[in-house]
Amino acid sequence: GAVVSQHPSRVICKSGTSVKIECRSLDFQATTMFWYRQFPKQSLMLMATSNEGSKATYEQGVEKDKFLINHASLTLSTLTVTSAHPEDSSFYICSAVGLADYEQYFGPGTRLTVT
Amino acid sequence: GENVEQHPSTLSVQEGDSAVIKCTYSDSASNYFPWYKQELGKRPQLIIDIRSNVGEKKDQRIAVTLNKTAKHFSLHITETQPEDSAVYFCAANSPSGTYKYIFGTGTRLKVLA
Numbered sequence: 001g002a003v004v005s006q007h008p009s010r011v012i013c014k015s016g017t018s019v020k021i022e023c024r025s026l027d028f029q030a031t032t033m034f035w036y037r038q039f040p041k042q043s044l045m046l047m048a049t050s051n052e053g054s055k056a057t058y059e060q061g062v063e064k065d066k067f068l069i070n071h072a073s074l075t076l077s078t079l080t081v082t083s084a085h086p087e088d089s090s091f092y093i094c095s096a097v098g099l100a101d102y103e104q105y106f107g108p109g110t111r112l113t114v115t
Numbered sequence: 116g117e118n119v120e121q122h123p124s125t126l127s128v129q130e131g132d133s134a135v136i137k138c139t140y141s142d143s144a145s146n147y148f149p150w151y152k153q154e155l156g157k158r159p160q161l162i163i164d165i166r167s168n169v170g171e172k173k174d175q176r177i178a179v180t181l182n183k184t185a186k187h188f189s190l191h192i193t194e195t196q197p198e199d200s201a202v203y204f205c206a207a208n209s210p211s212g213t214y215k216y217i218f219g220t221g222t223r224l225k226v227l228a
Contacts, residue, residue, distance in 0.1 A: 032214055043204060044159065044218045093158060097214045102147040104216060106158040 002098045003027055006107035013084055014115055021079045021110045023094030029074035030096035034104065035067070038091040050077040084114040117142040117209045121219030128195050129227050136190045136203055136222045144210035148188045150179060151204045153221075159204060163190070195226045 003026040013019050023033055031052050036044040048069050049057040056069035068080040077096075081088055091111050095104040118141040128134050140148075146167035151159035165172045165179045165188065172179050178191040192199055202223050206216040 034215070041223075043220045046215065046217075049215060091156075102208055102214055103149070103161065103164070104214065106151075106160075108158045109156070111156075 002105045004094065004096050004105045004107040006094055006110050008110060009108060010111045010113075012113045012115060015085055016083055018080055018082045019084055019112060021081075021092055021094075021112075023077045023079070023096070023107050025075045025096040025105070028096075028098060030077075030098075031074060032097045033071060033077040034095045035069060035077075035079050036093045036095070038093060038109075040091075044093065047079075081112065084112070086114045088112065089114045117145060117207060117217045119205060119207050119217045119219045121205050121222060123222060124220065125223045125225070127225045127227060130195060130197060132195055134190075134192045134195050134199070134224055134226075136205070136224075138188050138190075138205035138207075138219050140186050140188070140207040140217075142207070142210055143183075143186060145207040146210075147208040148179070148181060149206050149216070150190050151206065153202045153204065162203075192224075195224075197226050197228050200224055200226045 005024045007022045033050040035047045037047050038044050046059050047062045050069050050071040052071045058064045071077040091109050093109040094107040098105045120139045122137050149164035150162050152162045153159045163177050163179050165181050176193045181188045202221045204221050205219040209215040209217050
């Protein structure tokens with residue numbers, strides 16, 4: 001149980017375009033999901049907390065107008081990178097809070113390359 | 116805000132030896148400390164966790180210890196195997212946000228056969 005999927009696993013887009021990444025909890029409901037960004041050989045950096053039915057909470061330094069988050073249902077959160085630039089190229093990972101308190105279950109990640 | 120420091124950044128051990136990774140957190144209100152293993156290009160996988168009401172937890176070759184007074188927690192891997200080679204991250208939950216984690220900077224463990 002507690003499976004989280006992400007789609008797509010890899011995406012290449014041109015500079016200036018927007019990209020949507022989906023995060024789904026497949027076998028449980030998640031009122032809270034998190035979006036992380038990970039650069040090569042670095043740690044996971046929390047970008048925002050996605051709460052079902054309410055606005056996302058962004059970490060300091062993360063532009064909410066650039067990284068749009070929507071958590072429309074208890075099993076789906078989406079991250080849209082708007083007007084992507086090469087510096088947005090990164091590994092984006094989501095997680096969802098599971099049935100046990102505190103534990104986060106991670107998605108497989110999405111590798112975004114902006115050319 | 117909460118800060119988590121992790122040492123060492125890289126660690127090489129001979130197969131069969133033990134490996135120890137240490138983390139320090141800043142907010143004494145943190146009460147949940149998971150450890151994750153991440154292989155290249157893959158998702159982080161929870162390998163063990165500990166809550167603040169426990170001082171030590173063990174699962175086969177893996178153990179975690181917690182010193183609340185010093186705000187330290189450590190991961191111990193015994194009888195290391197080549198498949199233990201990966202990046203390990205510690206984390207502490209952030210009291211400012213339910214279920215939110217602050218991650219350490221990671222330790223790249225290499226087990227030499």
